[in-house]
Amino acid sequence: xxxxxxxxxxxxxxxxxxxxxxxxxxxxxxxxxxxxxxxxxxxxxxxxxxxxxxxxxxxxxxxxxxxxxxxxxxxxxxxxxxxxxxxxxxxxxxxxxxxxxxxxxxxxxxxxxxxxxxxxxxxxxxxxxxxxxxxxxxxxxxxxxxxxxxxxxxxxxxxxxxxxxxxxxxxxxxxxxxxxxxxxxxxxxxxxxxxxxxxxxxxxxxxxxxxxxxxxxxxxxxxxxxx
Amino acid sequence: xxxxxxxxxxxxxxxxxxxxxxxxxxxxxxxxxxxxxxxxxxxxxxxxxxxxxxxxxxxxxxxxxxxxxxxxxxxxxxxxxxxxxxxxxxxxxxxxxxxxxxxxxxxxxxxxxxxxxxxxxxxxxxxxxxxxxxxxxxxxxxxxxxxxxxxxxxxxxxxxxxxxxxxxxxxxxxxxxxxxxxxxxxxxxxxxxxxxxxxxxxxxxxxxxxxxxxxxxxx
Amino acid sequence: xxxxxxxxxxxxxxxxxxxxxxxxxxxxxxxxxxxxxxxxxxxxxxxxxxxxxxxxxxxxxxxxxxxxxxxxxxxxxxxxxxxxxxxxxxxxxxxxxxxxxxxxxxxxxxxxxxxxxxxxxxxxxxxxxxxxxxxxxxxxxxxxxxxxxxxxxxxxxxxxxxxxxxxxxxxxxxxxxxxxxxxxxxxxxxxxxxxxxxxxxxxxxxxxxxxxxxxx
Numbered sequence: 001x002x003x004x005x006x007x008x009x010x011x012x013x014x015x016x017x018x019x020x021x022x023x024x025x026x027x028x029x030x031x032x033x034x035x036x037x038x039x040x041x042x043x044x045x046x047x048x049x050x051x052x053x054x055x056x057x058x059x060x061x062x063x064x065x066x067x068x069x070x071x072x073x074x075x076x077x078x079x080x081x082x083x084x085x086x087x088x089x090x091x092x093x094x095x096x097x098x099x100x101x102x103x104x105x106x107x108x109x110x111x112x113x114x115x116x117x118x119x120x121x122x123x124x125x126x127x128x129x130x131x132x133x134x135x136x137x138x139x140x141x142x143x144x145x146x147x148x149x150x151x152x153x154x155x156x157x158x159x160x161x162x163x164x165x166x167x168x169x170x171x172x173x174x175x176x177x178x179x180x181x182x183x184x185x186x187x188x189x190x191x192x193x194x195x196x197x198x199x200x201x202x203x204x205x206x207x208x209x210x211x212x213x214x215x216x217x218x219x220x221x222x223x224x225x226x227x
Numbered sequence: 228x229x230x231x232x233x234x235x236x237x238x239x240x241x242x243x244x245x246x247x248x249x250x251x252x253x254x255x256x257x258x259x260x261x262x263x264x265x266x267x268x269x270x271x272x273x274x275x276x277x278x279x280x281x282x283x284x285x286x287x288x289x290x291x292x293x294x295x296x297x298x299x300x301x302x303x304x305x306x307x308x309x310x311x312x313x314x315x316x317x318x319x320x321x322x323x324x325x326x327x328x329x330x331x332x333x334x335x336x337x338x339x340x341x342x343x344x345x346x347x348x349x350x351x352x353x354x355x356x357x358x359x360x361x362x363x364x365x366x367x368x369x370x371x372x373x374x375x376x377x378x379x380x381x382x383x384x385x386x387x388x389x390x391x392x393x394x395x396x397x398x399x400x401x402x403x404x405x406x407x408x409x410x411x412x413x414x415x416x417x418x419x420x421x422x423x424x425x426x427x428x429x430x431x432x433x434x435x436x437x438x439x440x441x442x443x444x445x446x
Numbered sequence: 447x448x449x450x451x452x453x454x455x456x457x458x459x460x461x462x463x464x465x466x467x468x469x470x471x472x473x474x475x476x477x478x479x480x481x482x483x484x485x486x487x488x489x490x491x492x493x494x495x496x497x498x499x500x501x502x503x504x505x506x507x508x509x510x511x512x513x514x515x516x517x518x519x520x521x522x523x524x525x526x527x528x529x530x531x532x533x534x535x536x537x538x539x540x541x542x543x544x545x546x547x548x549x550x551x552x553x554x555x556x557x558x559x560x561x562x563x564x565x566x567x568x569x570x571x572x573x574x575x576x577x578x579x580x581x582x583x584x585x586x587x588x589x590x591x592x593x594x595x596x597x598x599x600x601x602x603x604x605x606x607x608x609x610x611x612x613x614x615x616x617x618x619x620x621x622x623x624x625x626x627x628x629x630x631x632x633x634x635x636x637x638x639x640x641x642x643x644x645x646x647x648x649x650x651x652x653x654x655x656x657x658x659x660x661x662x
Binding site for chain 3: 003007010011014017018021022077080081082083085086087088089090091092093226227
């Protein structure tokens with residue numbers, strides 16, 4: 001068990017090391033998320049005032065889009081130099097490899113969200129932090145669900161043709177429940193007065209989704225990655 | 228496999244589909260929608276066939292991923308193609324019905340939306356198999372498995388999402404006279420679905436045998 | 447946990463991809479302390495055979511045995527005794543030479559990492575470049591580092607895919623010397639190449655693949 005945890009951490013630490021050195025994925029993802037938010041703003045702000053519920057939707061779409069991009073780029077790194085092959089031939093347990101990559105992606109997306117969420121709150125006059133604890137819980141649970149499925153598929157597509165377009169084509173339909181739950185949960189918090197039971201219901205849904213799909217991903221990572 | 232049963236079952240299915248329009252014609256009219264509602268018999272039955280096909284594909288994929296049995300993969304492909312086909316039927320008949328009954332083509336109805344998502348997932352399955360290059364049979368199997376596992380989540384979340392807003396697209400509860408034709412159509416669709424799965428699996432088996440023959444020629 | 451073997455036996459291995467047979471009943475045996483060259487043109491099946499020997503690819507039929515251990519049952523303990531070096535070198539360009547070696551040493555669960563990394567850098571002649579990122583290295587330097595990375599866990603089976611490509615004569619000579627050292631230490635070395643001149647006087651045995659079959 002301890003060896004497993006150590007293996008996970010070795011992989012995550014390596015990804016974080018590369019990222020802190022270049023900050024390439026972090027910066028580009030943050031600016032991409034910002035660009036998303038901007039584009040949606042032009043679509044949904046009428047007469048200088050944002051339409052209702054728009055902040056919740058825009059936030060989660062920005063997370064989904066930039067998350068997909070970050071996933072693709074993170075695995076593109078393992079494709080250069082074919083280092084993913086080197087990791088597959090190492091005695092590391094496949095599930096540990098999966099969790100290590102997942103943890104790295106989660107930390108990266110957390111950094112992106114720390115910047116984007118306040119920005120959305122500001123630009124759309126959305127009181128996202130009135131119930132900060134539940135909001136953060138929704139963000140964590142939602143990002144985890146998205147990333148759990150995304151890490152498996154991004155890893156699986158590393159050597160596939162048309163992988164850049166296949167990742168969103170596969171990921172978006174499969175993460176529809178996460179988007180719905182995230183948006184509706186956030187919207188419930190933004191209502192005046194906030195609908196806390198509804199938000200909590202969506203949070204429980206997200207946690208259930210996370211458990212189920214994390215389990216399925218751990219289970220299928222090995223057969224999917226061996227040829 | 229069930230080869231001997233195939234022809235008799237196909238005849239039965241054909242007969243059922245030939246008779247179905249008469250049953251539907253004689254079924255009672257629904258109070259508010261009138262004639263238009265009768266599209267429901269095929270629409271809902273196709274929907275049931277669709278979920279059956281999706282589950283068959285998902286289970287076949289799971290078996291294939293963990294045992295590498297080619298037979299499981301054949302079933303998975305057959306199920307996925309059937310899902311896409313029945314999905315198309317549901318997604319075309321649905322809006323046709325909605326347009327005539329409620330005036331709008333699409334209304335983010337819970338069932339239609341869930342069907343759309345499922346349809347897209349299995350489209351992605353077929354795209355991956357076709358354009359993914361070598362090894363995409365395993366990858367697509369993962370997609371199918373995730374798709375199947377996703378069904379309850381998509382359905383539940385879209386349902387709750389939709390009931391928060393007032394909606395007019397509630398499927399009416401079945402009047403007694405409607406149940407007969409409804410279940411008749413359901414059985415007909417499920418029968419045809421099963422037959423199509425059998426044929427498609429067999430076709431895939433022949434394709435693989437052809438590959439093996441190609442290889443044998445080289446020896 | 448520690449597993450070892452003295453012989454690699456590939457018995458009647460075939461591998462098909464759809465309608466294409468990449469390998470056709472190939473058999474090969476190599477013992478400890480020997481170096482075997484796998485020759486053949488591009489597309490002959492050399493890389494496929496190497497991937498199968500590395501347990502990264504499953505054979506469609508046939509057996510691969512590492513001593514008494516079968517490829518299917520070896521698991522991660524078997525992988526710990528195998529070293530692979532591909533054409534793409536398996537290095538992270540954003541990390542330094544030292545960090546690359548450290549990472550893989552940790553992944554292989556080795557002890558005394560600092561000592562091993564220092565020794566590996568020494569053998570590669572890159573001790574003064576320890577803290578420089580690999581992105582700035584020449585092909586020859588990367589090759590040397592990559593080879594040390596592949597050898598850092600002292601694998602019993604060392605598989606190299608076209609290791610002489612893109613190297614100048616000095617680098618080739620250094621590579622030959624390094625391989626000889628590994629062979630002395632008892633490794634089973636299999637390398638693929640389409641350049642027969644590079645391996646003259648180096649290998650103990652050669653096998654030639656033509657269209658997936660072993661030529662006599």
